[in-house]
Amino acid sequence: xxxxxxxxxxxxxxxxxxxxxxxxxxxxxxxxxxxxxxxxxxxxxxxxxxxxxxxxxxxxxxxxxxxxxxxxxxxxxxxxxxxxxxxxxxxxxxxxxxxxxxxxxxxxxxxxxxxxxxxxxxxxxxxxxxxxxxxxxxxxxxxxxxxxxxxxxxxxxxxxxxxxxxxxxxxxxxxxxxxxxxxxxxxxxxxxxxxxxxxxxxxxxxxxxxxxxxxxxxxxxxxxxxxxxxxxxxx
Amino acid sequence: xxxxxxxxxxxxxxxxxxxxxxxxxxxxxxxxxxxxxxxxxxxxxxxxxxxxxxxxxxxxxxxxxxxxxxxxxxxxxxxxxxxxxxxxxxxxxxxxxxxxxxxxxxxxxxxxxxxxxxxxxxxxxxxxxxxxxxxxxxxxxxxxxxxxxxxxxxxxxxxxxxxxxxxxxxxxxxxxxxxxxxxxxxxxxxxxxxxxxxxxxxxxxxxxxxxxxxxxxxxxxxxxxxxxxxxxxxxxxxxxxxxxxxxxxxxxxxxxxxxxxxxxxxxxxxxxxxxxxxxxxxxxxxxxxxxxxx
Numbered sequence: 001x002x003x004x005x006x007x008x009x010x011x012x013x014x015x016x017x018x019x020x021x022x023x024x025x026x027x028x029x030x031x032x033x034x035x036x037x038x039x040x041x042x043x044x045x046x047x048x049x050x051x052x053x054x055x056x057x058x059x060x061x062x063x064x065x066x067x068x069x070x071x072x073x074x075x076x077x078x079x080x081x082x083x084x085x086x087x088x089x090x091x092x093x094x095x096x097x098x099x100x101x102x103x104x105x106x107x108x109x110x111x112x113x114x115x116x117x118x119x120x121x122x123x124x125x126x127x128x129x130x131x132x133x134x135x136x137x138x139x140x141x142x143x144x145x146x147x148x149x150x151x152x153x154x155x156x157x158x159x160x161x162x163x164x165x166x167x168x169x170x171x172x173x174x175x176x177x178x179x180x181x182x183x184x185x186x187x188x189x190x191x192x193x194x195x196x197x198x199x200x201x202x203x204x205x206x207x208x209x210x211x212x213x214x215x216x217x218x219x220x221x222x223x224x225x226x227x228x229x230x231x232x233x234x235x
Numbered sequence: 236x237x238x239x240x241x242x243x244x245x246x247x248x249x250x251x252x253x254x255x256x257x258x259x260x261x262x263x264x265x266x267x268x269x270x271x272x273x274x275x276x277x278x279x280x281x282x283x284x285x286x287x288x289x290x291x292x293x294x295x296x297x298x299x300x301x302x303x304x305x306x307x308x309x310x311x312x313x314x315x316x317x318x319x320x321x322x323x324x325x326x327x328x329x330x331x332x333x334x335x336x337x338x339x340x341x342x343x344x345x346x347x348x349x350x351x352x353x354x355x356x357x358x359x360x361x362x363x364x365x366x367x368x369x370x371x372x373x374x375x376x377x378x379x380x381x382x383x384x385x386x387x388x389x390x391x392x393x394x395x396x397x398x399x400x401x402x403x404x405x406x407x408x409x410x411x412x413x414x415x416x417x418x419x420x421x422x423x424x425x426x427x428x429x430x431x432x433x434x435x436x437x438x439x440x441x442x443x444x445x446x447x448x449x450x451x452x453x454x455x456x457x458x459x460x461x462x463x464x465x466x467x468x469x470x471x472x473x474x475x476x477x478x479x480x481x482x483x484x485x486x487x488x489x490x491x492x493x494x495x496x497x498x499x500x501x502x503x504x505x506x507x508x509x510x511x512x513x514x515x516x517x518x519x520x521x522x523x524x525x526x527x528x529x
Contacts, residue, residue, distance in 0.1 A: 049442070072447075079444035089439045106445040108237050150443065 001027045001158055001189045002048060007057035009043050009213075017043035019213040020057070025191065027157070030184040032200050033193045034224050035210040041193040044210070045162050048191075049083065050074050062158055079107055081158040082151025082188075086166035088143045090135040090150075096122070097131040100150045107154060121153040125179060141172030148179060152188075159183060161192045165199070173199060197224040240449070248456025251429045259461055262425040266465020266514070267472070269418040270507060274473035276407040277503060278494075283400045285494050290389075290396060296362040296370065297328075298377050301384040302355075308382050309358050315380045316360055321373050324363040330356055357384060415514055418465075422458050422518030430454060430523050437526050447527050454519040462515025466507040473503070 002025040009018040017040045025031050033041050046052040047059050050066050059066040062080045069077060090099050100121055104114045122128050125145040135143050144164060151159055161180060165173035177192075177199050184190045194200065200207060200223065207222030208215060217225065252259045298316065300309055316325050328336075333356035362377075364370060370388060377386050430437070440450050474496060481493040 075441075075444045075446045077444075078442065083442055085442075089435075089442065091436055091439060103443045105243065106440065106443065106449055108240050111239065
């Protein structure tokens with residue numbers, strides 16, 4: 001589903017964000033990517049979304065060779081995956097329903113399709129009753145659920161969440177994580193970049209720990225662990 | 236592109252224009268002003284070429300015999316002209332024909348010469364030359380022929396008028412281009428405000444997989460709306476002004492023949508619509524380029 005083949009990313013200012021990274025995430029996986037700020041987590045997600053191109057190596061996502069994708073083809077790659085961000089990124093002057101419908105609208109989906117898919121997606125995240133409210137009228141957790149509904153509305157095979165609970169209190173964070181887990185149970189591959197030690201530890205999913213641009217651990221049913229700190233001491 | 240997408244795009248374009256109404260109106264004003272100037276130049280151009288065309292159709296050189304000459308003497312003059320190798324062609328204009336022509340030119344006012352007989356106007360020859368450069372020599376040699384009263388040679392004046400006309404046209408085109416570029420940048424600036432206000436939205440749209448054109452179109456629609464509204468107002472203003480002014484000019488200066496509004500309305504309408512659309516679309520295309528790279 002997602003594969004990094006000896007990927008190195010160096011930004012124009014000389015910062016090396018990723019050093020010869022190899023990852024293989026299979027279909028149906030639930031993966032946490034953990035690591036301190038500036039470790040290269042965000043760069044990994046940016047490479048998957050083709051916001052950035054790798055300096056060396058290749059990235060494969062959903063069968064697309066992302067590194068070789070032309071600018072014109074990027075939208076189609078992004079339509080094949082759902083993305084959730086820390087800051088929700090909802091359109092403030094559209095209602096909850098319209099926000100979710102918009103993701104289908106841009107793909108020129110049939111109105112009939114939109115009328116069917118949007119309520120289903122909203123029901124999945126438990127927001128059917130707030131369909132006509134605006135993002136500003138919702139709590140942070142609810143806004144993130146709208147973002148999740150939007151990410152899922154065109155049934156992507158891959159869901160990417162960049163610090164999805166970064167702006168939420170612990171309780172709401174758990175709700176979101178449960179939802180992500182549910183989505184994963186339905187067969188969607190989920191990749192979550194996060195700092196939340198407690199959540200990672202208790203969910204017992206695959207954990208990829210990254211520090212200073214290198215993978216320091218890749219473990220099934222892993223923990224957030226503290227070798228990240230140890231690693232820093234050793235090096 | 237599908238119909239519902241087109242609908243969405245037009246709707247978004249209208250909303251954009253409305254949200255930004257003050258700047259939109261300001262841009263419409265600038266476009267209108269540019270269009271009025273463009274229209275004026277266009278009309279001047281059309282009239283200039285119309286008038287120079289008329290001038291070109293007039294005889295280049297005309298030799299008038301003295302009115303009191305008899306037929307024999309006229310024949311002598313004709314012979315002299317005929318033998319001149321520099322003359323390519325000549326046409327004989329009898330007294331009667333001259334009178335007809337005069338009546339025609341006077342139109343409704345022909346009663347002024349009603350009482351006058353055929354002798355009133357002289358016999359003349361319209362001459363075409365092989366080589367215009369020899370015109371001056373020909374004029375002086377024709378004048379020397381006995382019985383010739385006057386030689387009218389208008390080519391020089393025509394040349395001057397044509398030269399002026401050409402320069403005016405070049406000046407017009409330059410000014411029009413400058414004005415249109417200015418109008419385009421002002422539209423682009425207005426669109427930039429909308430784009431800036433919606434840059435977050437644009438980046439969200441890019442993240443959820445909107446194509447560049449899907450994002451770009453509403454802004455282009457906004458630009459085109461501004462361009463077209465400006466052009467329409469400009470056209471109305473120009474039509475009113477021309478209607479008022481052209482009659483006065485024709486009334487005051489008989490030598491200028493003004494093209495009537497109906498004759499060039501199509502040209503002006505199309506030019507305005509096209510220019511409005513193009514500067515609007517280009518203006519917005521300039522301003523969104525930067526924000527599309529996410």
